[in-house]
Amino acid sequence: MVENKPLLTIQDLSVVYDNGKGIFDFTLRFSKGHFVALVGSNGAGKSTLMNTISGIQQPTRGTVEFNDHYINAQNPYNVLGFSPQSQVIDWYLSVLDNVLLGPLLAGTPSRQAKNLALSALELVGLKDKIHFSVDQLSGGQQQRVQIARAVAHNPSFYLLDEPTTGLDAESAEAFLQYLKKKTEEKECAVLISSHDLDLLENYCHDLIYMDDGRVVYNGPISKFLASNVSFQRYEIEYKGELSEQVLVELEKIALAVHQYNPLVIDIKTDKSVAAIISIVEKSASLVNIKSERLSLREKYLNMKGRG
Template sequence: MIKVEKVSKIYETKSGQVVGVDNVSLEVPKGEIYGIVGYSGAGKSSLIRCMNILERPTSGKVLVDGVNLLELSPKKLREARQSIGMIFQGFYLASAKTVFDNIAFALKAAGVAPSQRKKRVEELLELVGLTDKINDYPAQLSGGQKQRVSIARALANNPKVLLCDEATSALDPSTTKSILQLLKKINQELGITIVLITHEMEVVKEICDTCAVMQDGRIIEQGPSYNIFANPQEELTKQFIDTILNFDLPAKLLEACKGTILQLQFRGNLASDAVVSDMLQKFQVSGNILHGKVEYIKETPLGIFIMELLGETEEVASAKQYLEERLKQVEVIQHAR
């Protein structure tokens, strides 16, 4: 649905050139939710604005549904943008207009007849759960409600693509979760392809099929979100994953442990299998679970457990080998003392 080929964006400033996007290529399949994560200044917002030519790339190609947007005339580009909705962190609602008027404006700009606007606005407000707010003004709405209005406005002209630039960054955790569930509903029920910019791995974990990590204007790692969480390759990616999966054991606890300490990773169905129980029955070892956690990466479980194994050296080695054969990842944190 979206294909970005070797896109760069260079800004001219008084102090010289600044590279916002550096030779980025990616492909977003139709119907996917694609997350782009990175810290502030990584180039995420510049990249997503290049996707609908709000920022014109310095070089490269941007294809949406097979059409290279950079080759279109201004008129054709305006028409193409009607199939690309966009929502922002700051909502950008007209304060002097009601919820109805804010959404209807997008329909009016697209040339939709007045007789059809009311019906479409009512459909959209039902979708986003704000039918009772149709005559309210933005000042009367909460942050989450404002974002729902901006989502409804972005969907007004039945876009094929929805671009979300830090759409949940200004919201509290509970409201963020509700907005993410709404975006998932829109993706599943309407089949709209979504590209989501964020600096929060929690957002990626919740709804993204695929994830790309940006740093200094470049994509340094990308792939299925589950694989990124389970086996991050780049140091920056590991830092992001640590905000979700990491837990440090107290130094005093480690000092008190005399056995071999292992970190075990359980992926998919293995998270519910009795691997550890089977191992304890099979070998002459005892085990203490020191810490454990199961996260769901878009509804697929990923478990991390830290345990101490105690027993004769050969039995511990055999137990460890058994775990390595059954699990994707077994890491020794501390050897027996």
């Protein structure tokens, strides 16, 4: 069936700048239901990838193709909702008119476009400011206007470059919850980048990890978190007190000691936790021990050599 075919296919894509930097040899596929986090250091190529998907940046080689089934021939951009990293706002228009441009440019009839714009403004918490000029808004509110314009026409593919920058925690959570619901109902696919890795981990299903213009990992976040970990974190509950000598011994064997009661400690994966237990039991009685899963942020920093 057509619905099982990818919504977007990227094949052997490279974008090479004059200085030799860019992105290289990307082959990716996105289908409805995919909620994908795009992570990497500044300069890794995330914005280049997104700008190329949107059509702003031309590839040096390779292709970016949307499945024709999802594209309206009269309004081809209806399929895409793009919020770039740089702010794109029409400063001479009201909040409502800024958002209204999204569905209008996507070919939506005027009356329906207004209803969609109002719904999008309600989603981002700005429905009470529809007649404000955008320069009357805070930076975070202006970011919400841009998000609302990108999503108002209910696109099939959301391309969101740092959309939560400047948003308060409540607004960011509400927006990602909205996207998660739409992907779970297979209404769309989402590719989103953000430096808030904890937020991405809570909502995204899959991960593309970029480094130096190349894909290092592409797959489920759960498998990324389980792979290539150089250390394991344990939480150890005990009765009694840890003596000064025990604390010294623990700090010698551990990569890091995060807290002491309960004891939360990182050790290399090639080390036995039994050594930690034997040290603890020199001055306290063991109650319970459990391993803790590393967060996406911790795993990412570990891979970058800063964990």
